[in-house]
Amino acid sequence: MMFKAFLVKYSEIGIKGKNRYIFENALRDQIKRTLDLVEGEFKVSKEQGRIYIEALTDYDYDEVVESLSRVFGIAGIMPVVLIEDATWENLKDEVVKYVKDVHGDDEFTFKVEAKRGDKNYPLKSPEICMELGGYLLEHFPNMTVDVRNPQVRINVEIRTKAYVYSTVIPGAGGMPVGTNGKAMLLLSGGIDSPVAGYMIAKRGVKLDATYFHAPPYTSERAKDKVIDLARLVSKWAGPIDLHIVNFTDIQLYIYDKCPHDELTIIMRRYMMKIAEYLANKNNCLGLITGESIGQVASQTMQSLAATNEVCTLPVYRPLIGFDKQEIIDIAEKIDTFETSVLPYEDCCTIFVAKHPVTKPNVNIIKKSETHLEEKIDELMETALNTVETIVIKPGE
Numbered sequence: 001m002m003f004k005a006f007l008v009k010y011s012e013i014g015i016k017g018k019n020r021y022i023f024e025n026a027l028r029d030q031i032k033r034t035l036d037l038v039e040g041e042f043k044v045s046k047e048q049g050r051i052y053i054e055a056l057t058d059y060d061y062d063e064v065v066e067s068l069s070r071v072f073g074i075a076g077i078m079p080v081v082l083i084e085d086a087t088w089e090n091l092k093d094e095v096v097k098y099v100k101d102v103h104g105d106d107e108f109t110f111k112v113e114a115k116r117g118d119k120n121y122p123l124k125s126p127e128i129c130m131e132l133g134g135y136l137l138e139h140f141p142n143m144t145v146d147v148r149n150p151q152v153r154i155n156v157e158i159r160t161k162a163y164v165y166s167t168v169i170p171g172a173g174g175m176p177v178g179t180n181g182k183a184m185l186l187l188s189g190g191i192d193s194p195v196a197g198y199m200i201a202k203r204g205v206k207l208d209a210t211y212f213h214a215p216p217y218t219s220e221r222a223k224d225k226v227i228d229l230a231r232l233v234s235k236w237a238g239p240i241d242l243h244i245v246n247f248t249d250i251q252l253y254i255y256d257k258c259p260h261d262e263l264t265i266i267m268r269r270y271m272m273k274i275a276e277y278l279a280n281k282n283n284c285l286g287l288i289t290g291e292s293i294g295q296v297a298s299q300t301m302q303s304l305a306a307t308n309e310v311c312t313l314p315v316y317r318p319l320i321g322f323d324k325q326e327i328i329d330i331a332e333k334i335d336t337f338e339t340s341v342l343p344y345e346d347c348c349t350i351f352v353a354k355h356p357v358t359k360p361n362v363n364i365i366k367k368s369e370t371h372l373e374e375k376i377d378e379l380m381e382t383a384l385n386t387v388e389t390i391v392i393k394p395g396e
């Protein structure tokens, strides 16, 4: 294994002033948790605006890079080669070897950037850059120097050992999960809600999720699909408490008592109420849905207003301005798409009316809901008392 270590560059968390250490610690902890799930042992430490990961055992390079590239808060991952014997003569040849191994015969412009942690080293940093640059030019006709705007920066840091790196693998961006509180994702088996969860988690928000299950109208397979989706999202967002609500009796009652063209809206209002209750109970500071303006009848501006009206917590709708194809592109990128399109029924599709209202009036909807007065409180209470909570973890 050529790379014995990785340097991790932060994204936005560098700009957080006095709170910076909170973000750095959160990122370090997320990295540790992620590496706990891969083979090998690693030491993760903070140093001078970066995080340093050292492999203490053998490990699978691709697996480690793949895992790290899902950690929010990372701007770039730099695989590092350690040179144990950093005497000047040896260092020059090791750097030549490094460049040959990593960049082969590619043509590119470069610049050497050197840092000397050991002030007794015989050459000063600018001398190291000059001498090494010249030495590399002698060995590689495919390389030319460009000090202003090089394609490749060959970094050499000399301490007791020397560290060499030049490749930057893009990170996931965003902020470390847990640095911005927690929110409740309404997670269905569709394409949109897993993407919505990913987007909010990317901003540092930890997720809980609620799924409304309607057996026997929705099958165990539909529920398993949601569990699978939660697991895929948790690869980015970390562990997720998934609350499964049995929604059947509420849905049947609404179906029985309310005009059928208003079913979806009324159902969505009860989903939001229950999700808000669970959110408050679990210290979530907001709700998250996968809604996008105009996508379906229940997502027109009027429908969204009617659904929103039952909540006091903020409802985050990160996909609100996205076209379906834009959402699909992200679903593919985060690897949820294939699972989302598996054809298991959703509780909304079963009770959906042929001609749902597209411009619901909140007052009319509220009037229809008065037909539910007799039993709805009791049904809500039963639904809340029978919630099944599963802890979803990325590696399982």
Ligand code: ATP
Pocket (backbone or CB within 6 Å): 185, 186, 187, 188, 189, 190, 191, 192, 193, 194, 210, 211, 212, 213, 271, 288, 289, 290, 291, 295, 296, 298, 299, 346, 347, 348
């Ligand atoms: P998705 O792809 O997320 O299922 P959709 O286009 O099918 O979205 P709707 O069914 O109208 O949209 O649902 C809008 C949002 O309501 C979903 O994105 C999700 O956040 C929430 N939602 C819908 N059905 C459920 C459910 N059974 N359990 C939990 N949340 C749901």
Ligand code: MG
Pocket (backbone or CB within 6 Å): 188, 189, 190, 346, 348
């Ligand atoms: Mg849906």
